[in-house]
Amino acid sequence: MDIRQYVIEKGKLAKKASREMATIGTDVKNKALEAMAQALIKNKDTILAANSKDIENGKEKGLSEYMLDRLLLNENRINDMADGLKNVASLKDPIGQVDKMWKTEDELQIGQIRVPLGVIGIIYESRPNVTVDAAALCIKAGNVVILRGGSEAINSNTSLINIIKEAAAENGLPKESIQFIDITDREAATEMMKLNQYIDVLIPRGGAGLIQAVVKNSTVPVIETGVGNCHIYIDDSADLKMAEDIVINAKTQRPAVCNAAETILVHKNIAKEFLPELSKRLKGYGVEMRGCHITKEIISDVKPASKEDWATEYLDYILAIKVVNSIDEAIDHIFEYGTKHSEAIITNNYLNSQRFLKEIDAAAVYVNASTRFTDGSQFGFGAEIGISTQKLHARGPMGLEELTTIKNIIYGEGQIRQ
Amino acid sequence: MDIRQYVIEKGKLAKKASREMATIGTDVKNKALEAMAQALIKNKDTILAANSKDIENGKEKGLSEYMLDRLLLNENRINDMADGLKNVASLKDPIGQVDKMWKTEDELQIGQIRVPLGVIGIIYESRPNVTVDAAALCIKAGNVVILRGGSEAINSNTSLINIIKEAAAENGLPKESIQFIDITDREAATEMMKLNQYIDVLIPRGGAGLIQAVVKNSTVPVIETGVGNCHIYIDDSADLKMAEDIVINAKTQRPAVCNAAETILVHKNIAKEFLPELSKRLKGYGVEMRGCHITKEIISDVKPASKEDWATEYLDYILAIKVVNSIDEAIDHIFEYGTKHSEAIITNNYLNSQRFLKEIDAAAVYVNASTRFTDGSQFGFGAEIGISTQKLHARGPMGLEELTTIKNIIYGEGQIRQ
Numbered sequence: 049m050d051i052r053q054y055v056i057e058k059g060k061l062a063k064k065a066s067r068e069m070a071t072i073g074t075d076v077k078n079k080a081l082e083a084m085a086q087a088l089i090k091n092k093d094t095i096l097a098a099n100s101k102d103i104e105n106g107k108e109k110g111l112s113e114y115m116l117d118r119l120l121l122n123e124n125r126i127n128d129m130a131d132g133l134k135n136v137a138s139l140k141d142p143i144g145q146v147d148k149m150w151k152t153e154d155e156l157q158i159g160q161i162r163v164p165l166g167v168i169g170i171i172y173e174s175r176p177n178v179t180v181d182a183a184a185l186c187i188k189a190g191n192v193v194i195l196r197g198g199s200e201a202i203n204s205n206t207s208l209i210n211i212i213k214e215a216a217a218e219n220g221l222p223k224e225s226i227q228f229i230d231i232t233d234r235e236a237a238t239e240m241m242k243l244n245q246y247i248d249v250l251i252p253r254g255g256a257g258l259i260q261a262v263v264k265n266s267t268v269p270v271i272e273t274g275v276g277n278c279h280i281y282i283d284d285s286a287d288l289k290m291a292e293d294i295v296i297n298a299k300t301q302r303p304a305v306c307n308a309a310e311t312i313l314v315h316k317n318i319a320k321e322f323l324p325e326l327s328k329r330l331k332g333y334g335v336e337m338r339g340c341h342i343t344k345e346i347i348s349d350v351k352p353a354s355k356e357d358w359a360t361e362y363l364d365y366i367l368a369i370k371v372v373n374s375i376d377e378a379i380d381h382i383f384e385y386g387t388k389h390s391e392a393i394i395t396n397n398y399l400n401s402q403r404f405l406k407e408i409d410a411a412a413v414y415v416n417a418s419t420r421f422t423d424g425s426q427f428g429f430g431a432e433i434g435i436s437t438q439k440l441h442a443r444g445p446m447g448l449e450e451l452t453t454i455k456n457i458i459y460g461e462g463q464i465r466q
Numbered sequence: 467m468d469i470r471q472y473v474i475e476k477g478k479l480a481k482k483a484s485r486e487m488a489t490i491g492t493d494v495k496n497k498a499l500e501a502m503a504q505a506l507i508k509n510k511d512t513i514l515a516a517n518s519k520d521i522e523n524g525k526e527k528g529l530s531e532y533m534l535d536r537l538l539l540n541e542n543r544i545n546d547m548a549d550g551l552k553n554v555a556s557l558k559d560p561i562g563q564v565d566k567m568w569k570t571e572d573e574l575q576i577g578q579i580r581v582p583l584g585v586i587g588i589i590y591e592s593r594p595n596v597t598v599d600a601a602a603l604c605i606k607a608g609n610v611v612i613l614r615g616g617s618e619a620i621n622s623n624t625s626l627i628n629i630i631k632e633a634a635a636e637n638g639l640p641k642e643s644i645q646f647i648d649i650t651d652r653e654a655a656t657e658m659m660k661l662n663q664y665i666d667v668l669i670p671r672g673g674a675g676l677i678q679a680v681v682k683n684s685t686v687p688v689i690e691t692g693v694g695n696c697h698i699y700i701d702d703s704a705d706l707k708m709a710e711d712i713v714i715n716a717k718t719q720r721p722a723v724c725n726a727a728e729t730i731l732v733h734k735n736i737a738k739e740f741l742p743e744l745s746k747r748l749k750g751y752g753v754e755m756r757g758c759h760i761t762k763e764i765i766s767d768v769k770p771a772s773k774e775d776w777a778t779e780y781l782d783y784i785l786a787i788k789v790v791n792s793i794d795e796a797i798d799h800i801f802e803y804g805t806k807h808s809e810a811i812i813t814n815n816y817l818n819s820q821r822f823l824k825e826i827d828a829a830a831v832y833v834n835a836s837t838r839f840t841d842g843s844q845f846g847f848g849a850e851i852g853i854s855t856q857k858l859h860a861r862g863p864m865g866l867e868e869l870t871t872i873k874n875i876i877y878g879e880g881q882i883r884q
Contacts (some may be wrong), residue, residue, distance in 0.1 A: 067801060067825075067827075070825075070827065071824060071825060075495040092543075106490050129534060143876070150845065152839075152845065152846050153846070154839070154844070156835055158840060158845060158846075163734055163827070165858075166827070166857065192473055199607065205603075248856075248857050248858075249857065249858055260656055263662070263685060266687050267682050268683060269687070269688070269856060269857075269858045270687070271858070287880070290880040293880065293882055294860035294880065296882075296883055297882035297883055298882075301882070301883055305478070307818070349861065371728070393548050398778070405875045406489060407485075407487065407488075407489060409485070409584070409873070411873060411874060412873070412874040412876060413873060413875050413876065414876045414878060415875075415876065415877050415878060416798055416877075416878040416879055416880055416881075417574055417876055417877075417878025417879075417881040417882075418878075418881065418882045420882070420883035421570075421572070421574060421876065421881070422874075422882055426570065426571050426572070426883065427570065427576060427841040427874075428568065438589050438653065438666075438687060439583050439584060439666050439667065439687075440583075440666075440687045440689070440858060440859040440871070441858040441859040443871055443872055443873060443874070444873075444874045453857040453858070453861055454825070454861055455828065455830070455831060455861060455862075456829060456831070456840075456861070456862045457823045457833075458830060458831065458832045458833065458839065458846075459833050459834075460714065460832060460833060460834040460835025460836075461835075462705070462708040462711065462834055462835070463834075463835040463836065463839070464711055464714075464715035464716075464719070464835075464836045464838070465715060465719055465836050465839055465844065
């Protein structure tokens with residue numbers, strides 16, 4: 049089969065379906081999402097059988113335990129996917145909402161109404177639940193979705209797609225509203241990135257390598273998600289107990305995610321009091337510390353941090369520690385090494401809190417809270433498709449509204465331009 | 467000189483300046499813009515002398531009269547640029563505006579505050595006024611701008627940049643807040659498109675060729691502007707006099723711009739009454755008509771329209787005319803040939819007006835008004851940097867707000883994630 053032609057065909061079907069999809073009512077979308085949830089539960093044996101094949105193949109290929117765990121489905125995980133679908137059904141439909149409406153000097157009434165983006169392409173890696181989660185959010189926002197998952201999960205994804213696609217079509221959604229690229233060849237993903245005629249936006253979900261490949265090769269507009277080299281600056285006015293709790297939470301509650309903290313910047317005035325206590329608790333969690341030379345003077349059993357450490361998103365039980373002379377040095381450090389994801393200051397100084405909020409350029413800037421809150425459901429969006437680290441269109445957690453765009457609707461009475 | 471290195475240096479200077487630029491107050495920005503306006507007036511002889519060189523070179527190169535006119539500066543046009551600067555100074559500063567603020571279940575207070583995009587790259591063609599207009603809008607929204615104009619205007623642009631840059635720096639803006647790529651080699655533009663590390667967004671301004679080249683080659687996020695194959699559908703319930711006035715306005719008031727109408731779709735029930743009258747008036751304006759076979763039966767002296775005509779943005783005194791059987795056929799035609807810019811229905815039928823608004827996918831959808839209103843100042847934005855025809859980030863006329871992004875600012879009291 050000609051891969052290019054295959055992908056173009058999927059694009060055409062998607063584009064065509066997007067026209068019908070854009071005008072489908074909220075009730076129909078919700079009913080379909082609920083039916084998809086039921087279908088997952090009903091067909092769980094089929095899904096688990098398909099998943100076993102992927103797990104078997106993965107073991108043969110020598111995938112790590114970590115990768116195999118990401119790939120694994122079990123009854124709980126299928127229930128979670130079904131609950132996710134029901135949750136999305138319960139969220140407010142953003143389509144049709146008029147954000148602003150005004151009258152011009154010519155007495156034209158102009159409104160900005162929320163409409164679907166159209167066709168959304170998702171390129172993702174091995175977790176099969178992305179198939180269901182991403183499809184649900186795209187559909188609820190009135191979009192058609194083209195999914196392209198990792199080759200390791202091909203059997204699981206194919207099974208999931210067959211089940212949700214059938215349930216969607218039987219419940220009033222266009223037959224082609226969920227498209228799946230079942231060619232695992234890398235060329236299929238590359239062709240998707242050139243499909244400007246049929247795809248309105250591409251959202252890569254996965255590791256830094258995947259995301260950079262999509263950003264570099266795509267001519268379709270991309271929303272960049274993910275990489276988070278997040279910092280916590282502990283000001284000399286901080287409540288040190290609060291600072292300790294927040295650092296422990298941001299580092300250890302789930303270290304493998306993008307909103308976990310990777311480096312802490314500690315004001316020199318409180319470093320001697322703060323670091324020994326913190327160090328004890330970090331060790332209790334098995335966190336390896338890498339510190340600057342002043343840190344090493346205070347808590348001797350840390351490894352030395354190199355320049356590379358400041359730039360690394362560990363995604364692991366490792367924390368870099370730097371003692372700084374001032375808030376200015378902290379802000380400078382974050383300007384140099386931050387990835388514009390999530391940054392926090394722990395302080396009780398009003399002016400410093402305001403400076404940090406104003407001067408730090410990131411998707412989420414915190415005063416006295418853990419960076420781990422940068423998340424669609426924590427923000428109150430109900431669910432998220434990812435966390436945008438770019439500045440165009442969406443910044444931070446992306447919920448349903450970020451999967452829409454606006455159109456200007458203009459009511460006239462015969463106006464012509466002078 | 468190594469062009470790549472040269473462009474990277476400009477990018478570095480811009481990025482560095484963007485940090486200071488983001489925190490500059492409204493008063494300083496306004497004062498600088500007004501000083502820039504005064505400087506243009508004061509130095510008009512220098513500007514005109516530089517422009518004469520470009521015009522001379524252009525004539526030697528055999529540029530068309532049309533191109534030479536775009537390139538030409540005179541006292542009026544310099545005054546217009548100065549007025550444009552003063553106008554931008556008078557607009558409301560979007561920076562610091564909090565669009566939404568809410569409290570989460572964890573009692574975090576989250577606000578979305580408007581911040582600059584950072585560094586904006588503008589790649590444009592021969593009109594030197596873009597240099598000043600684009601710089602003004604970018605600066606007012608707190609951004610640093612990197613300008614890359616066409617080679618034909620290099621002397622004019624260099625002169626304008628020297629003048630506004632000096633005035634800006636003398637009035638409190640960072641010295642490097644306006645960057646100009648004065649290498650006319652195409653490679654310089656290509657390098658800009660790869661400058662992800664230093665440029666946050668690229669906005670191409672010019673013809674379809676330039677825009678497509680930027681969309682295809684840029685790894686930096688792009689806002690696509692411009693191409694408008696705009697339609698007016700005249701429903702059988704339309705007020706025919708109103709329809710006539712609107713078609714004449716949308717076709718002839720300024721045919722070379724993207725919001726001019728290119729094709730009209732006329733309901734068969736009123737075609738015999740409407741087309742002969744319209745045809746007379748169009749001829750009076752020297753408009754060439756190209757019609758479908760039914761159109762030709764009604765007004766014989768039209769050229770036959772080919773499929774290519776339906777897809778062409780003439781930007782000229784040419785109008786394609788098609789008689790359609792129904793609003794459905796009109797919507798189908800626009801779905802197939804439209805460029806999602808501006809589309810209008812002339813109707814007195816309520817349901818048809820609502821269907822058109824709902825089903826047409828375009829940046830601006832009009833009921834009973836001319837497509838010529840798709841314009842930042844007509845929309846009431848005060849000025850515009852271009853008209854986005856893509857769906858990400860901005861759609862339709864882009865004013866100051868579209869040159870900003872948001873950041874999430876989060877006020878906590880020690881919250882950690884459970």
